[in-house]
Amino acid sequence: MLQHETAGDPARLRAALAGLRRYQGHDRAPRPPEMPVIARIGRAAIRDYGGAGPPALFVPSLINPPHVLDLAEGRSLLRWLATQGVRPLLLDWGTPAPEERDRDVAGHVEQLLLPLLRELGEPVALAGYCLGGTMALAAAARHPVRSLTLIAAPWHFSAFPRAARDDLAGLWNQAEPTAETLGVLPMEALQASFWRLDPARTIRKFEDFGRLPEGDPRIQAFIALEDWANDGPPLTLAAGRQLLVDLFGGDITGKGGWLVAGAPVDPAAIACPVLDVASLTDRIVPAASAAGIGDAMRLDLGHVGMIVGSRGRQALWEPLAHWLSQPRKR
Structure with a gap:
């Protein structure tokens, strides 16, 4: 990808490689400390960020770690919400074991998310980011919640570019034998496909990073975000297959065929108040x-910019705090 994007321009190639070397070798700032666990089902846990307002459970994607919502000092949506009349809770999916190979995406909702909601003992506001929003929608269809917030959450997978869907189908064809052997789909396999969603930007950001003057605060911001994006537990074999084959490939959610807890999930049947957040410039999850x-x-x-970017607070954090802090019926 680097050779393709910088073909005929050795200066760009050198700049991108310099940025990559800086990223690999630079010191890391410490991450914020993990918050206490208040509920656990198997490997999944709920972490409590405090705050005096109504509880809001944030459901991250199965892809990448959950701490994008608590990335760094001054860039933590959850810690900020705790000062704004909300009690944020974070679902940490944990790391799957090979013996969970048959637990698909729906199974994560049925066997982990829904039991955790019952464990909390009261209806909460439910907020899901990315694939976590897809899963939160399914949970809200099966369990009473105060409200549902969907943040960059895909449902109609046929709206993704055809080339991206074909890439992911090709990824599964290549990775399936290894995933079958391991019982999991490694994160590294998925990351290669994410890079290809926007290869020009992937290379350009390392070029720009390599040119930043030493001591620039953007260096640690870049490192924190890239460390998150390049990290994460694997997917179970069945979750990887359902994500790449059934969701991206077959759009079973958009076609009304995704079964959770024994029945199809119908977004139109969600009874609670819903806030559906999408970005018209999102290159990962199209607004459509x-x-x-x-x-x-x-x-x-x-x-990712809507969660951790410099304009995120005004564009998303503040409206979200207002939405989540509203009193609602139990």
């Missing part, structure tokens, strides 16, 4: 893939 229910909020920020 959103479920299209409830109150729509449309942004012009990137998939």
Whole structure:
């Protein structure tokens, strides 16, 4: 990909490699400490970020670690919400073991998310980011919640570019034998496909990073985000297959065929208030893939930028705090 994107321009190639070397060798700032666990089902746990307001459970994607919502000092959506009349809770999916090979995406909802919601003992506001939003929607269809917030959450997977869907199908064909042997789909296999969603930007960001003057605060910000993006537990074999084959390949959610707890999930049947957040400039999850229910909020920020970017607080954090802090019936 690097050779293709910098073909005929050795200066760009050198700049990108310099950025990569800096990223690999630079000191890391310490991450914020993990918050206490208040509920656990198997490997999945709920962490409590404090705050005096109504509880809001944030469901991250199965892809990459959950701490993008608590990335670094001054860039933590959850710690900020705890000062804004909300009690944020974070679902940590943990790391799957090979013996969980048959637990698909729906199984994570049925066997981990729904039991954790019952363990909390009261209806909470449910907020899901990326694939976590897809899963939160399914949970809200099966368990009473105060409200549902979908943040860059895909539902109509047929709205993804055809080339991206074909890439992911090809990835599964290549990775399936290894995944069958291991019982899991390694994160590294998925990351290669994410790079290909926007290869020009992938290379350009390392070029720009390599040119930053030493001591620039953007260096640690870049490192924190890239460390998150390049980290994460594997997917179970069945979750990888369902994500790449059934969701991206077959759009079973958009076609009304995704079974959770024995029945198809129908977004139109969600009874609680819904806020559906999508960005018109999201290159990872197109706005057209959103479920299209409830109150729509449309942004012009990137998939990750809406969570940790410099404009995220005004564009997303503040409206989200207002939405989540509203008193609602139990």
